[in-house]
Amino acid sequence: MTSGFDLAPGFRAAATACGLKPSGRPDLALIVADAPCTAAGVFTTNRVKAAPVLYDQRVLARSADSIRAVVANAGCANACTGDEGARDAAAMAGIAAQAAGCTSDQVLVLSTGVIGVRLDLAKVERGVEALMPSLDKTGGGDAVSRAILTTDTHPKVATTHLELGGRRITISGFAKGAGMIHPHMATMLAVITTDARISAGALGGALTAAVRRSFNRISVDGDMSTNDTVLVLASGASGAEVGAADLPVFVESLTEVSASLARQIARDGEGATRLVEIQVTGSPDEDHAHAVANAIACSSLVKTAIHGGDPNWGRILAATGAAGVEIDPERISLWVGAGDNAVQLAERGMRAKYEERLAAERLREDPVCLRLDLGLGASEATVWTCDLSEEYVAINAEYTT
Amino acid sequence: MTSGFDLAPGFRAAATACGLKPSGRPDLALIVADAPCTAAGVFTTNRVKAAPVLYDQRVLARSADSIRAVVANAGCANACTGDEGARDAAAMAGIAAQAAGCTSDQVLVLSTGVIGVRLDLAKVERGVEALMPSLDKTGGGDAVSRAILTTDTHPKVATTHLELGGRRITISGFAKGAGMIHPHMATMLAVITTDARISAGALGGALTAAVRRSFNRISVDGDMSTNDTVLVLASGASGAEVGAADLPVFVESLTEVSASLARQIARDGEGATRLVEIQVTGSPDEDHAHAVANAIACSSLVKTAIHGGDPNWGRILAATGAAGVEIDPERISLWVGAGDNAVQLAERGMRAKYEERLAAERLREDPVCLRLDLGLGASEATVWTCDLSEEYVAINAEYTT
Numbered sequence: 048m049t050s051g052f053d054l055a056p057g058f059r060a061a062a063t064a065c066g067l068k069p070s071g072r073p074d075l076a077l078i079v080a081d082a083p084c085t086a087a088g089v090f091t092t093n094r095v096k097a098a099p100v101l102y103d104q105r106v107l108a109r110s111a112d113s114i115r116a117v118v119a120n121a122g123c124a125n126a127c128t129g130d131e132g133a134r135d136a137a138a139m140a141g142i143a144a145q146a147a148g149c150t151s152d153q154v155l156v157l158s159t160g161v162i163g164v165r166l167d168l169a170k171v172e173r174g175v176e177a178l179m180p181s182l183d184k185t186g187g188g189d190a191v192s193r194a195i196l197t198t199d200t201h202p203k204v205a206t207t208h209l210e211l212g213g214r215r216i217t218i219s220g221f222a223k224g225a226g227m228i229h230p231h232m233a234t235m236l237a238v239i240t241t242d243a244r245i246s247a248g249a250l251g252g253a254l255t256a257a258v259r260r261s262f263n264r265i266s267v268d269g270d271m272s273t274n275d276t277v278l279v280l281a282s283g284a285s286g287a288e289v290g291a292a293d294l295p296v297f298v299e300s301l302t303e304v305s306a307s308l309a310r311q312i313a314r315d316g317e318g319a320t321r322l323v324e325i326q327v328t329g330s331p332d333e334d335h336a337h338a339v340a341n342a343i344a345c346s347s348l349v350k351t352a353i354h355g356g357d358p359n360w361g362r363i364l365a366a367t368g369a370a371g372v373e374i375d376p377e378r379i380s381l382w383v384g385a386g387d388n389a390v391q392l393a394e395r396g397m398r399a400k401y402e403e404r405l406a407a408e409r410l411r412e413d414p415v416c417l418r419l420d421l422g423l424g425a426s427e428a429t430v431w432t433c434d435l436s437e438e439y440v441a442i443n444a445e446y447t448t
Numbered sequence: 449m450t451s452g453f454d455l456a457p458g459f460r461a462a463a464t465a466c467g468l469k470p471s472g473r474p475d476l477a478l479i480v481a482d483a484p485c486t487a488a489g490v491f492t493t494n495r496v497k498a499a500p501v502l503y504d505q506r507v508l509a510r511s512a513d514s515i516r517a518v519v520a521n522a523g524c525a526n527a528c529t530g531d532e533g534a535r536d537a538a539a540m541a542g543i544a545a546q547a548a549g550c551t552s553d554q555v556l557v558l559s560t561g562v563i564g565v566r567l568d569l570a571k572v573e574r575g576v577e578a579l580m581p582s583l584d585k586t587g588g589g590d591a592v593s594r595a596i597l598t599t600d601t602h603p604k605v606a607t608t609h610l611e612l613g614g615r616r617i618t619i620s621g622f623a624k625g626a627g628m629i630h631p632h633m634a635t636m637l638a639v640i641t642t643d644a645r646i647s648a649g650a651l652g653g654a655l656t657a658a659v660r661r662s663f664n665r666i667s668v669d670g671d672m673s674t675n676d677t678v679l680v681l682a683s684g685a686s687g688a689e690v691g692a693a694d695l696p697v698f699v700e701s702l703t704e705v706s707a708s709l710a711r712q713i714a715r716d717g718e719g720a721t722r723l724v725e726i727q728v729t730g731s732p733d734e735d736h737a738h739a740v741a742n743a744i745a746c747s748s749l750v751k752t753a754i755h756g757g758d759p760n761w762g763r764i765l766a767a768t769g770a771a772g773v774e775i776d777p778e779r780i781s782l783w784v785g786a787g788d789n790a791v792q793l794a795e796r797g798m799r800a801k802y803e804e805r806l807a808a809e810r811l812r813e814d815p816v817c818l819r820l821d822l823g824l825g826a827s828e829a830t831v832w833t834c835d836l837s838e839e840y841v842a843i844n845a846e847y848t849t
Contacts, residue, residue: 092770093766093769093770094768094769094770094771094774094775094777095765095766095768095769095770095775095777095797096769096777124762126762126766127762127765127777127794127797127798127799128798129778129796129797129798161762162760162761162762162763162765162766163761163762163765163794163798163799164799273762273765273766273769347748347840351840351841351843351845352845354841354845355845357845359563360563360564361525361527361528361562361563361564361674362563364496364528364563364564364674365494365496365527365563365674367495367496368494368495368496368497368674369493369494369495369496370495373495374495374496376495376496376497376528377530393528393564395530396496396528396530397528397529397530397564398528398564398565435841436841436845437838437841437842439748439752439841440752440755440836440837440838440840440841441838442752444752444753444755444756444758444837
């Protein structure tokens with residue numbers, strides 16, 4: 048069964064189960080570009096960075112205009128592994144480089160899984176060998192989107208198209224998420240491919256802009272991983288050049304794919320039963336709105352109340368007051384539900400007149416839409432999270448065992 | 449059944465069930481001082497402040513040297529209730545003032561419970577009337593320590609003594625906690641009484657110092673309440689004057705009582721099965737150490753791992769890296785367990801050689817002791833939290849219903 052997901056033209060992909068996951072599920076993915084690509088990456092801001100993150104940052108600093116492959120594994124994060132871990136990440140790139148017919152300088156590496164355990168390179172080597180025969184067949188996009196999953200319940204994929212100068216450009220990406228999801232990149236891996244022709248510098252700027260309004264706008268549990276990475280590779284296979292004037296429309300499409308992947312990650316947060324969309328309006332500026340939306344998204348009390356379908360709006364106001372930015376409690380209004388069906392829960396900082404039954408119904412929708420108006424300005428921001436269930440605890444109390 | 453807990457000499461107390469809690473359990477407490485007291489308070493830093501918090505701040509600004517009573521209720525937070533809520537808090541003080549034979553300017557008010565619902569003053573009035581006959585009997589300390597509880601499983605009380613100039617001083621306090629517990633005062637109420645004679649100014653300074661190393665060093669769920677308040681009242685009944693030279697020893701004793709109450713709050717966090725003590729050593733300064741300890745204490749992934757008895761030290765290092773302060777991953781060492789029984793989990797940022805079985809045993813102790821050495825300096829800080837269980841979610845998904 049495949050989802051029919053494909054990478055952008057100019058890329059081939061394959062995946063296999065090489066034995067890094069004890070479950071025996073697919074855990075090794077290889078993406079090979081037909082020709083050198085421009086590439087860019089955004090990485091975790093955690094001060095404890097995994098070996099593959101440090102490796103990729105060095106590769107992109109040197110050869111962002113000649114990337115040929117991405118190799119990714121699940122089951123082992125290769126984090127907190129010291130100098131040996133750094134050598135293992137480079138060796139993993141070397142194995143992929145040999146398969147792709149390039150140098151290890153042209154390979155980016157992604158790892159996710161348990162921290163503090165060394166990567167089994169023999170398994171990676173045998174795995175790359177095993178997946179090579181599949182590399183020229185179609186359907187590789189679907190396979191790699193599955194091989195990077197850990198506690199995710201399903202793959203996250205998104206594709207969009209845009210036209211430039213009569214030529215069609217594809218932007219197509221996949222991601223993994225599940226736990227440790229938080230702004231500034233939590234355990235989240237994403238690879239976005241495009242057949243646009245775009246300089247590495249422009250691609251980097253476009254990715255930063257897209258990440259700001261997508262992957263940095265989601266939170267599952269407030270934890271930040273050592274391995275978070277979002278990569279974008281541009282093959283140029285469409286022949287369509289993204290010039291300076293085309294950049295805004297390219298950024299918009301890249302943001303669309305990124306935001307779709309980000310929402311899918313939030314919706315599939317560990318133990319989640321519903322996506323929660325938190326829109327904060329009436330802020331003096333976007334950063335202010337983001338701070339408030341994020342504080343609400345990070346509140347365990349808000350997320351458990353949503354899980355229980357309980358319109359406990361006081362917890363949302365309490366989280367707002369703890370966001371660390373200036374607000375005026377007596378100007379705050381709050382609604383739950385989308386569009387015309389929204390039920391107003393609070394008005395000028397106090398309880399609005401609403402029917403408990405209707406409010407509880409809106410809280411059981413998927414997605415749950417919360418809108419908070421601060422009454423202070425014209426800026427807004429949206430953050431996505433999920434409800435917090437008993438299942439989140441059960442999953443995380445027994446992850447390594 | 450009483451715990452035998454008493455307030456300091458110079459205070460009488462009584463409690464009753466006035467019907468604010470649907471369960472019919474005790475929910476109204478009154479403490480009356482025999483003579484005017486000096487008093488001080490530390491309050492939530494949440495920008496959404498409940499009416500009783502704003503009321504107390506005004507009272508203490510005016511009459512911190514002539515406080516006669518504290519009236520406290522559970523079941524209704526009187527938060528997000530607008531101007532009517534402010535009037536209700538003042539009216540509650542007035543009811544207590546009449547009972548205590550003082551003015552409402554001499555009364556401090558505490559409320560905890562559901563947000564956004566108006567306080568039923570008729571119930572408060574009848575309740576104060578009903579508890580008056582008990583006010584002159586002993587055992588009132590035990591009764592009031594129970595009446596302020598919400599989802600707490602048991603009362604939190606602590607008493608210590610010190611000698612000044614041949615006279616014995618008592619410092620005796622009680623608290624409630626359970627959820628929304630976080631540095632900078634989460635839903636936590638505490639009242640500490642002493643029979644020391646001390647100026648309101650010195651008492652305020654002493655309380656700030658004590659809170660910094662006690663109530664501000666605990667975290668249950670990272671949420672910050674609209675109602676948090678710690679009050680201290682000094683009756684002077686011992687006749688022992690706390691002069692400038694005696695202040696350090698008084699602060700030490702006040703900190704001892706505060707820290708005991710704080711640890712009891714963390715241990716009784718909603719759904720908690722174990723107290724977790726996180727000691728960070730080797731920091732350049734105490735604030736730095738506190739930031740790291742707090743980041744670990746706030747990590748849902750760390751707290752669920754502890755709940756599962758899983759020595760997932762990588763999550764602790766990941767939380768350390770996300771603390772927002774400079775660290776060097778390659779200098780970090782980590783132990784679990786107290787004293788000689790401690791098992792080293794990480795050495796210089798990598799896995800240490802340890803037996804899984806022994807590490808898992810240490811994680812099942814109560815308290816669980818984690819010690820993280822940063823290898824950067826000589827300062828340290830300790831933070832207390834609890835494990836995160838499925839029960840936390842179950843409690844908070846159904847609080848108002």
